[in-house]
Amino acid sequence: xxxxxxxxxxxxxxxxxxxxxxxxxxxxxxxxxxxxxxxxxxxxxxxxxxxxxxxxxxxxxxxxxxxxxxxxxxxxxxxxxxxxxxxxxxxxxxxxxxxxxxxxxxxxxxxxxxxxxxxxxxxxxxxxxxxxxxxxxxxxxxxxxxxxxxxxxxxxxxxxxxxxxxxxxxxxxxxxxxxxxxxxxxxxxxxxxxxxxxxxxxxxxxxxxxxxxxxxxxxxxxxxxxxxxxxxxxxxxxxxxxxxxxxxxxxxxxxxxxxxxxxxxxxxxxxxxxxxxxxxxxxxxxxxxxxxxxxxxxxxxxxxxxxxxxxxxxxxxxxxxxxxxxxxxxxxxxxxx
Amino acid sequence: xxxxxxxxxxxxxxxxxxxxxxxxxxxxxxxxxxxxxxxxxxxxxxxxxxxxxxxxxxxxxxxxxxxxxxxxxxxxxxxxxxxxxxxxxxxxxxxxxxxxxxxxxxxxxxxxxxxxxxxxxxxxxxxxxxxxxxxxxxxxxxxxxxxxxxxxxxxxxxxxxxxxxxxxxxxxxxxxxxxxxxxxxxxxxxxxxxxxxxxxxxxxxxxxxxxxxxxxxxxxxxxxxxxxxxxxxxxxxxxxxxxxxxxxxxxxxxxxxxxxxxxxxxxxxxxxxxxxxxxxxxxxxxxxxxxxxxxxxxxxxxxxxxxxxxxxxxxxxxxxxxxxxxxxxxxxxxxxxxxxxxxxxxxxxxxxxxxxxxxxxxxxxxxxxxxxxxxxxxxxxxxxxxxxxxxxxxxxxxxxxxxxxxxxxxxxxxxxxxxxxxxxxxxxxxxxxxxxxxxxxxxxxxxxxxxxxxxxxxxxxxxxxxxxxxxxxxxxxxx
Numbered sequence: 001x002x003x004x005x006x007x008x009x010x011x012x013x014x015x016x017x018x019x020x021x022x023x024x025x026x027x028x029x030x031x032x033x034x035x036x037x038x039x040x041x042x043x044x045x046x047x048x049x050x051x052x053x054x055x056x057x058x059x060x061x062x063x064x065x066x067x068x069x070x071x072x073x074x075x076x077x078x079x080x081x082x083x084x085x086x087x088x089x090x091x092x093x094x095x096x097x098x099x100x101x102x103x104x105x106x107x108x109x110x111x112x113x114x115x116x117x118x119x120x121x122x123x124x125x126x127x128x129x130x131x132x133x134x135x136x137x138x139x140x141x142x143x144x145x146x147x148x149x150x151x152x153x154x155x156x157x158x159x160x161x162x163x164x165x166x167x168x169x170x171x172x173x174x175x176x177x178x179x180x181x182x183x184x185x186x187x188x189x190x191x192x193x194x195x196x197x198x199x200x201x202x203x204x205x206x207x208x209x210x211x212x213x214x215x216x217x218x219x220x221x222x223x224x225x226x227x228x229x230x231x232x233x234x235x236x237x238x239x240x241x242x243x244x245x246x247x248x249x250x251x252x253x254x255x256x257x258x259x260x261x262x263x264x265x266x267x268x269x270x271x272x273x274x275x276x277x278x279x280x281x282x283x284x285x286x287x288x289x290x291x292x293x294x295x296x297x298x299x300x301x302x303x304x305x306x307x308x309x310x311x312x313x314x315x316x317x318x319x320x321x322x323x324x325x326x327x328x329x330x331x332x333x334x335x336x337x
Numbered sequence: 338x339x340x341x342x343x344x345x346x347x348x349x350x351x352x353x354x355x356x357x358x359x360x361x362x363x364x365x366x367x368x369x370x371x372x373x374x375x376x377x378x379x380x381x382x383x384x385x386x387x388x389x390x391x392x393x394x395x396x397x398x399x400x401x402x403x404x405x406x407x408x409x410x411x412x413x414x415x416x417x418x419x420x421x422x423x424x425x426x427x428x429x430x431x432x433x434x435x436x437x438x439x440x441x442x443x444x445x446x447x448x449x450x451x452x453x454x455x456x457x458x459x460x461x462x463x464x465x466x467x468x469x470x471x472x473x474x475x476x477x478x479x480x481x482x483x484x485x486x487x488x489x490x491x492x493x494x495x496x497x498x499x500x501x502x503x504x505x506x507x508x509x510x511x512x513x514x515x516x517x518x519x520x521x522x523x524x525x526x527x528x529x530x531x532x533x534x535x536x537x538x539x540x541x542x543x544x545x546x547x548x549x550x551x552x553x554x555x556x557x558x559x560x561x562x563x564x565x566x567x568x569x570x571x572x573x574x575x576x577x578x579x580x581x582x583x584x585x586x587x588x589x590x591x592x593x594x595x596x597x598x599x600x601x602x603x604x605x606x607x608x609x610x611x612x613x614x615x616x617x618x619x620x621x622x623x624x625x626x627x628x629x630x631x632x633x634x635x636x637x638x639x640x641x642x643x644x645x646x647x648x649x650x651x652x653x654x655x656x657x658x659x660x661x662x663x664x665x666x667x668x669x670x671x672x673x674x675x676x677x678x679x680x681x682x683x684x685x686x687x688x689x690x691x692x693x694x695x696x697x698x699x700x701x702x703x704x705x706x707x708x709x710x711x712x713x714x715x716x717x718x719x720x721x722x723x724x725x726x727x728x729x730x731x732x733x734x735x736x737x738x739x740x741x742x743x744x745x746x747x748x749x750x751x752x753x754x755x756x757x758x759x760x761x762x763x764x765x766x767x768x769x770x771x772x773x774x775x776x777x778x779x780x781x782x783x784x785x786x787x788x789x790x791x792x793x794x795x796x797x798x799x800x801x802x803x804x805x806x807x808x809x810x811x812x813x814x815x816x
Contacts, residue, residue, distance in 0.1 A: 043815060050816045051448035054403065058444050062436035064410050069433040072425020072501075079414025079421075080755040083762050090411055091773055094404040098777060101400035104816045105784055147422075148757040290426040297507045301434050309441045316445055319456050330811040 003295040004285040007070040008272065010302060012265035014066055018059035019130070019168075020175075020257045024250075025049040025056055027176015029096065029123030030169075032116055035180060035191050039112065040326045046100065046119070047329070048183040051320050053100060055313055057093065069298055073147055073288035074272045081141065081149025082133055085156060089126045096122025107332040127172045128165040132156060135164025138214055138268055140282075143275035147283060151276075160213060167210040170203035171234075171260070175253040178237070182246040185325035193241060196249070200238045207234060211260060218267045218274075226263030230256045340763045341754045344416040347767040349736075351408050353729050354774050358402030360728055363477060363524060364531015365395045366470040368565065373463040382796055383554040390793035391535060391558075396451065397784050401777055403444070408770065410436075416763060420743055420753035427493050427504040428483050431511070435479035443472035455813035477524055478511075485516035487744050488735070489587040495747070502747060514583055522576035526688070526731070528569040529724040533691060535562035536698060538789050540717030543709040545792075554793065556707040559717070563698040566720070570692030577685070578633065585634040585642070588745060590652065590670060591738035593645045594677035596630050603641035605630040610682065615675045617645070645671055656746070672740045680734040687727035694720050 028049050036042040049056075068075040079086060095118040103115035139160050142151035177199060180192035211227040219227075237252015268274075273283040281287070289295070369391050376384035410432065413421050421429075449457065450465040457465070486492075492509030493502045504510065539558035546552055585592040592598075598605060599617035607629030613621025628638035635642070643651075652670035694716060701708050739745055743753040 046816045047452075047812065051452040054444035055441065055448055057407075058436065058440040061407065061410055061440050062433065064414075065429065065433035065436040067429075068410075068414065068421065068425055069429030072422055072429055075414045075425060075429070076418035076421040076755075079411060080416075080418035080758050083415055083758055084765070086411060086415060087766050087769065090408055091769060093407055094773060094777075097404040098400050098780075100816060101396060102780065102784060105397070105788070148418075150757060290429065291503045294426050294430055294504050294507075297504075298430060298433060301437065305437050309437065309445075313441065313445050316449055319449060320452060324812070327809070328811050328815075330813075330815055 003292055004289040007295055008269060008285045011063060011066055014059055014063035016258045016261045018063055019261050020254050021056035021059060023172045023257055024175040024179040025053040026123040026127045027172040028180060029119045030173055031176050032119055035188055040329050041188050043329045044184055044188055044324050044326055045180060047324055052316060070290050070295060071272060071288040072290055074283050077147050077149055077273055077283055084153045085129045085133055089129050092122040092125035127169045131165035131168030132161045134264060135161040137273055138218055138264060140274040140276035142277050143280045145281045147281060163210045167206040170206050171257055174200040174203045178250045178253055182250045183323055185323040196241050197238060204234050214267055220266055223263040223267035226259045226266055230259035233259060340760045341751045343763040343767050344754050350771055355405040355409055356728060356732060357725060358398050360527035360530035361398045361534055362402050363473045363527035365391060366466060366473055368531055368535055369395060370466040370470050373466055377459055377463055383557060386793040387558055393788055401781050416755055417753050418755035423501050423748055424744060427486060427502050431479040431483040435476055439472045439476035443469050452814055478520055481520050481523055482511050482516045485513045485519050486510055488739060489513055489515040490744055490747055518576050518579040518583055522573060522580055525569040525572040526724060526728055529566050529573060532562040532565035533721040533724050537718045537721040540714050542792050543707060544714035552707055560702055563695040566695035567692055573688055581633040582636055589643050590648045592634050593643060593648055594672045594674055594738055595681040597674050597678045598642060598644045599646050600644040601647045604628040604639045605642035615678055672738050677734055677738045680730040684727050684730040684734060687723040691720060691723035
């Protein structure tokens with residue numbers, strides 16, 4: 001197999017890891033004002049993702065770095081082209097990350113409620129915008145023959161892309177609700193499970209519409225198989241939610257997101273960023289790629305270290321496998337004002 | 338303003354800001370790991386209380402360091418897309434490896450350390466902080482390798498067909514001679530910074546407690562911190578000296594700019610300070626050390642140091658002086674001299690001052706003494722700011738001293754910027770990020786002060802080390 005194809009697949013894997021993992025911690029942030037009735041319950045929710053959210057976010061950083069190294073032209077066109085959405089995502093991720101760490105540092109309701117807003121908005125913005133961004137990549141954007149993005153900001157806001165944003169938002173909400181159901185105990189667990197069904201049904205509708213649309217426009221046999229698998233996994237996940245099997249339900253949304261993203265990448269290949277201009281040039285795995293030498297070096301590094309990362313990150317989830325309930329939350333220790 | 342200037346301001350602001358938090362993270366993670374291991378070895382609870390106390394301060398600092406790091410990775414593509422296209426084949430690799438080796442290690446094991454007090458056996462828990470520190474070192478290594486390549490590009494060939502620099506020797510990029518001296522210099526400076534923070538915080542606590550049982554504990558922190566500041570300060574000076582010689586070799590203009598040396602001299606003097614414009618036109622007053630610049634640049638007090646005028650002529654010959662030439666720069670390959678001149682001095686001066694203060698603190702706290710008079714406390718509290726700002730000045734010197742180049746000899750900065758990004762977009766980004774960073778700085782400093790003032794908490798009632806089955810007690814740590 002061509003090294004450029006290998007790296008296209010590896011970058012797909014990194015985005016799959018990012019969305020399947022940070023997807024649920026976005027969901028938890030989004031559900032904070034919905035599922036929790038008091039501060040202790042909010043802390044239960046935040047502490048389910050406390051030890052892992054930062055590690056989940058690193059998947060994004062590595063996806064960005066790997067794109068820079070393996071497909072410099074893709075990295076350059078994408079990041080300079082999707083300028084304002086990425087700026088919004090950056091600001092959202094900044095305030096959200098600080099919020100998790102600082103929220104409990106003062107025993108003060110106003111302080112906490114401000115950080116709660118930061119967590120909610122910081123989870124909402126990327127949940128929608130990643131969907132919008134990926135939809136635009138698939139749909140094609142104005143890229144000229146110098147591989148420069150020449151569209152503006154509003155070019156990115158089209159019905160297909162907005163549908164993509166709605167889909168990622170609903171999927172992450174479902175994923176987060178099932179994670180809360182899996183990782184908590186008591187009333188909040190039941191509330192989360194009850195909410196997962198209607199939100200999951202809406203996510204399924206959005207996914208069928210968006211993935212179906214994608215399949216019609218740019219789909220391949222491979223992407224069709226992946227999309228069908230994603231739909232089946234999502235529906236199976238919701239079906240077992242009804243029967244109270246939270247672990248399998250979470251596996252369902254995890255697989256659904258993974259296969260959905262895999263399908264999007266299959267539909268994209270061999271382009272990495274197609275142009276919508278007749279006179280433009282599409283970025284492909286070939287014309288955007290780094291040299292074979294660089295790709296070989298990177299492949300060696302990835303083959304050695306990716307399994308190691310997966311092993312210790314998996315171990316973290318094992319260490320923190322216990323459900324958290326309100327009686328596990330210690331008294332607020334933060335200093336008063 | 339044109340987009341290049343705005344993008345440069347953004348890079349300067351976000352990078353200098355990010356690098357206020359980075360050295361504290363590198364330095365404190367090593368010190369906290371040291372405290373926790375010492376606690377395990379000695380069983381003395383003072384070390385555990387220091388571990389937890391500085392652990393809290395570490396996390397307040399780390400939170401901002403990690404989120405501002407995301408901006409660093411994104412802005413190469415956002416603001417500097419032509420740079421990214423040109424160097425991606427070389428420069429992207431260390432960045433990607435940094436993410437895979439360092440960021441995963443740091444974030445995963447820090448999560449385990451924060452929440453793992455009652456979940457992990459004590460040795461494993463301490464090992465987590467060691468791994469966090471290892472992650473910070475990996476991170477420093479790869480990002481500094483990337484930066485060293487910009488100072489001294491090696492291990493690549495320019496491909497005229499693709500119009501970009503293409504890597505042909507990754508080992509050469511990782512073992513760049515600039516990198517081999519920059520890495521120890523930066524990491525030792527980070528140890529200085531983290532340790533100076535410990536000294537300042539612990540001395541403040543000593544000053545507030547005229548007579549209580551916690552004094553010996555804070556004295557331990559002051560002593561360990563001051564010893565690390567002094568030892569690493571000496572290391573910073575030695576590695577800095579090596580750097581000077583390598584810099585003279587690969588970027589002679591930067592060395593000339595560090596002294597505002599216009600005419601080639603042998604021997605060349607080093608001025609401690611200068612009153613005047615530094616433009617080489619008018620006579621200036623300065624206090625100089627004879628032959629010192631020659632020594633810094635060549636290792637010989639009589640050595641010849643090339644001046645700006647000769648170097649400019651040489652660079653113009655090599656790279657052309659025609660406005661249409663690929664490397665043309667209005668400033669004639671010369672950086673902004675007052676900036677390089679003063680940042681070079683401030684970097685060295687603050688670093689030396691910090692080492693001297695650390696030596697003084699070690700002296701006055703010798704043999705069981707723990708003085709905490711007003712003056713001592715004030716000096717100790719000023720200490721963290723010296724290496725912190727010395728770091729900033731060092732980076733401003735390194736990066737502005739390379740100008741007008743983004744990659745020395747290969748690409749000028751004004752050709753590195755994103756051609757498709759509008760002035761309005763870059764300006765929006767600059768304003769938004771600066772505003773967010775400013776607000777976060779205020780929140781962070783207030784929170785740090787609150788927690789520093791609270792001091793080390795007493796230890797909770799002892800519980801079993803490891804989480805046992807059926808144990809349903811509250812979490813040892815929770816957000």
